[in-house]
Amino acid sequence: MRKRDLLLCCIVVLALCLLLPPGPAWAFHHVKAGFYQNKPLVFRGADGVVKGIYADFLNAVAVENEWTLEWVEGTFAEGLERLERREIDIMTAVAWTEQRQERYDFTRKAVISNWGVFYSRRGMTAESIPDLEGMRIAVVRRDAYAAAFRELADKFGITCSYLEVDDYPDVLKAIEEWRTEAGLVSRLFGLANESDYHVDRTNLFIEPMELRFAAPKGFSVTILQILDFHLTKWRTIPNSPLNTSIQNWLPGEHPIGVIPSWFPWFVGASLALVLGVLFANMMLRRQVLSRTRELLKSRVDLSREKVFFEKLFEESPDALVLESKEGNRILRVNSGFTRLFGYIREEVEGKTLNDVVVPEELLQEGMALDVETAQGNPILVETVRKNKDGKPIDVSLISVPVTLEEGVLASYTIYRDISAAKEARRALIESRESIRKSLESMRRTWEQTIEVLATAAETRDPYTAGHQRNVSVLSEAIATELGLDEDKVNSVRMAGLVHDIGKINVPAEILSKPGTLGEVEFALIRTHPEIGYEIMKNIELPWNLADMILQHHERMDGSGYPAGLKGEEILLESRILAVADVVEAMSSHRPYRASLGIGSALKEIEENRKKKYDADVVDVCLSLFREKGFKFPGA
Numbered sequence: 169m170r171k172r173d174l175l176l177c178c179i180v181v182l183a184l185c186l187l188l189p190p191g192p193a194w195a196f197h198h199v200k201a202g203f204y205q206n207k208p209l210v211f212r213g214a215d216g217v218v219k220g221i222y223a224d225f226l227n228a229v230a231v232e233n234e235w236t237l238e239w240v241e242g243t244f245a246e247g248l249e250r251l252e253r254r255e256i257d258i259m260t261a262v263a264w265t266e267q268r269q270e271r272y273d274f275t276r277k278a279v280i281s282n283w284g285v286f287y288s289r290r291g292m293t294a295e296s297i298p299d300l301e302g303m304r305i306a307v308v309r310r311d312a313y314a315a316a317f318r319e320l321a322d323k324f325g326i327t328c329s330y331l332e333v334d335d336y337p338d339v340l341k342a343i344e345e346w347r348t349e350a351g352l353v354s355r356l357f358g359l360a361n362e363s364d365y366h367v368d369r370t371n372l373f374i375e376p377m378e379l380r381f382a383a384p385k386g387f388s389v390t391i392l393q394i395l396d397f398h399l400t401k402w403r404t405i406p407n408s409p410l411n412t413s414i415q416n417w418l419p420g421e422h423p424i425g426v427i428p429s430w431f432p433w434f435v436g437a438s439l440a441l442v443l444g445v446l447f448a449n450m451m452l453r454r455q456v457l458s459r460t461r462e463l464l465k466s467r468v469d470l471s472r473e474k475v476f477f478e479k480l481f482e483e484s485p486d487a488l489v490l491e492s493k494e495g496n497r498i499l500r501v502n503s504g505f506t507r508l509f510g511y512i513r514e515e516v517e518g519k520t521l522n523d524v525v526v527p528e529e530l531l532q533e534g535m536a537l538d539v540e541t542a543q544g545n546p547i548l549v550e551t552v553r554k555n556k557d558g559k560p561i562d563v564s565l566i567s568v569p570v571t572l573e574e575g576v577l578a579s580y581t582i583y584r585d586i587s588a589a590k591e592a593r594r595a596l597i598e599s600r601e602s603i604r605k606s607l608e609s610m611r612r613t614w615e616q617t618i619e620v621l622a623t624a625a626e627t628r629d630p631y632t633a634g635h636q637r638n639v640s641v642l643s644e645a646i647a648t649e650l651g652l653d654e655d656k657v658n659s660v661r662m663a664g665l666v667h668d669i670g671k672i673n674v675p676a677e678i679l680s681k682p683g684t685l686g687e688v689e690f691a692l693i694r695t696h697p698e699i700g701y702e703i704m705k706n707i708e709l710p711w712n713l714a715d716m717i718l719q720h721h722e723r724m725d726g727s728g729y730p731a732g733l734k735g736e737e738i739l740l741e742s743r744i745l746a747v748a749d750v751v752e753a754m755s756s757h758r759p760y761r762a763s764l765g766i767g768s769a770l771k772e773i774e775e776n777r778k779k780k781y782d783a784d785v786v787d788v789c790l791s792l793f794r795e796k797g798f799k800f801p802g803a
Contacts, residue, residue, distance in 0.1 A: 199391060201226055202240045202247040202256040205335050208360045208417040209261040209280075209379065212241060221279060221413045222260040222381075228409035229398050243334035245309040248272075254384045257391055262382040263312035272382040275392050277399040279381075280414065284313030284374030285358050287343055287367045288350040294370050298326060306331045306342040306351035313352055313374045320374075340365040356418065404623075487563075487583035489521060496520050496538050499578065508585055510556035521581065525553040527560065537567060541579045544569045550586060562587045618662050618709075635752060638800045640664030642748040642789070645798060647741075649788040659711035660741045666713065667720050667745055670700030697721055698730050712739075720745040723780040743782040747773055747789050750781075752800065766793065 203210040203218060210220040218239045230237045240247075240256050250256045251272055263282070264274050286305075288294055294303075297320065307314035309332045321328055331348050333339055339351035340358075344365045351367075352374065362369055381395050402408030481488055487505035491498055498516050506512055509525055516524050526534040530552065540547055547567040552560050566582040644661040652660075674696060678689045685693065701718035719742035722728035724735055728746075738746075754769035770793060777786040792798035 197234070197236060198238065199230065199235045199258065200238045200240050200256040202242065202250050202259040203261070204242060204244045204247055205337055206244075206261055206354070206357050209354075209356060212239075221417050224413035224416075225279060225398075225402075225410050226260070226395075229395060232398070233394060243309070244311065245334065248310055248382075251382060251384050254387055257383060257388045258395075259382040261379050263377040264380050265312050265315075265377070267315075268312070268382070271385065273385055273387070273389065273392055274383070275381045275396050275399065277380070277396050277403075278378035279399065279410070280356075280379055280418075281376050282354045282356050282379050283376040284317065284352050285355045286350050286352055286370045286372040287340060287358060287362065287365075288370055289343055289346065290366055290368055292349060292368065294350065294372060297321075297324065297372060300328055300350060300372075301326050302328070303349040304329045304331060304347075306333055306339040306348040308333060308335060308339060308353075311352070312377055313354065316374050317352055337361070340367055343367045360417075484582075487585075489581040489583070491521070491541075491579045491581060493542065493578055496522075496541075496579070498524070505583070508555070508561065508583060509553070515556075525555070525583075527552060527554045537565075541567045541569050544571055553583065561585060562590045618665050618713075635756065636665050636668055638752045638756075639667060639745065639748045641801060642752060642792075642798070643744050645792055646744050646748060646785060646788050649792065650744075650784065652740075655710075656741065659713070659716070660744055662709075662711050663713045663716040663720075663741060663745060664748065666704070667700070667717050667749065668696060669703055669717065670696030670698065672703070673699040694721075694729055712741075715739060716741045716745060718742075720749060722746070724782060725779050727780065740782075744785050747781050747785045751789060755800075770794070 203212075203222070205211045206220070208220050210218065210222040213219050218241075223239075226237060229235070240250065242250065247256070247259045248262075251259050259272075261279075262268070262272070262274070264278070268274075286294065286300070294300055300321075305317075305328050307317070307330050314330075318330075320326075331342055333342060336353040336357045339353050340361065342348045343351045344367055350370070355373070358369060381392065383389075383392050399410065402410040405411065481490070481500070482502050484502060484504055487508040488502040489498055489505060490500040498519055498521065501511075501513055501516055505516075511524065522531055522534040522538070533551065537547055537549070546569065547565065549565050551563060551565055553563050553565075554560055562585070564582075564584040564586045566584075568580045568582075570578045570580055640661050641664070643664040644657055647657045647660040671693070674692050678685065678692060681689070697718050697720060701714045704714040704717055707713075716739055718730070719733060719738050722731065722733040722738045722742060723746070724738070724743075726732045726734040750773060751766070751769040754764045754772060755766040757763045770790060773781050773786045774790060777783050
């Protein structure tokens, strides 16, 4: 019994620990940001304040998310080492490369692009990369441009010696002090700082790279997602903190956008936590019922096993009371009772439980329980009792009548302190509500991501602005009429919003061309399902949008593209999109023709029912327009 009670206590403590985390996984309050001297991107000014494009952006994000920022200064190499040791949460202005992607996590979106440029001593001329043959060149340790140049030099057999320094200012200083003939720095740093050194800028450049935020591998995923969200949001707003900072520090420069993604990694863990606590509560209830069954079973042998009963009674961690049948007087209490309620045995023996531990407002309940026990009915309830000082205590109360052939002889009452369990239950309810709100927030975030992508696609093709949204509305209506579940209806609606996202890769002049498209031009446009698939396949969403987009131009007879799929090989969602896409496109104006009208559109799908388009989808679509008065928004 003691081992089982100990196990039960461990389970309850574990549940409480799980239910009382220091805060939600996404609620960051203190963020450590590493930086190095790289003006104008990020640097510490003479006044001691960290400035530059990355500093302005990060400060603005911190204000919106109620972070406190701690700037950790060091060389570029030291910053990367701190990332690897997880001493900082993020590192600013790190060039993305495939090799670095294996060691660190990056934002999906770059703040700005940059490339490497060579500087030389005053009066020296270097017009091509081979002119660097035999020179001593200053480079920054672990710099991406330096790594790219070394690889290029090896490929072309150019022999150079290298002086590795800490940061870009040290490169220009080494040239100025004649310790090297040339040096490699980033273009933006060179433009902002070259006037402070006696060096010449050459016309030799190293490949462009995207400058992003980096983080320890698998350590600051949520911070990177928040940064990506603000990069995506602010790059389209002219006066946003991002664009304002870039214009202040680099007039004429514009940020480079990449597509953000959001990862709902914490949802599964939270659900597991809820299930764990439910399991713990179930085990607690089963423990109580198990104890009750054991007591009922032992009543026949009570007189013959007095020693066993004495040990069970006295050593139980619960508060136990033996009451007489007549007047419900307390015959005995154990040490658990004295610990829980604060009385000594002599203070309670001969009195009733109603006199000792039942609060005045619950006296009616106490008397009703006495009646039930006197009738031989066992009782299991959760209620409130009071200790000697009048303090209320949440308890689980089990009252077991001791019955022999003669009838009820006495009753055996067990009190267990369930204050901790009550608190755990309240915490569980709060946790469930928190998870529900988190799921709602995540779903809103997913939908906002799709909205951003839809807007991006439509800005590339102004003549079809609203096409995707109309297709989304009609697709949702068809899916609903088909009786699909809520998740599939939502997936069709989301896919409709971005089914033409691949047109981002098609030149704008082709999309808006008023005349007939040439063979090459039409071939380019036909690539948009595959481009859309490539864009969407790595974005973690609760819907399989990538495959829906890839197949929305497939046809039932195999005449579609890009894979020539037939019949059931095509996703049902894609078959719905195909019908909605054709109806909306034919009934809307285009640069190369006027609207053909909704009648022509419905005739097209009706004549090609089963041949090109899914019969059930066509029937529902015709019914929506002809019988239920469906109209596109704004029509």
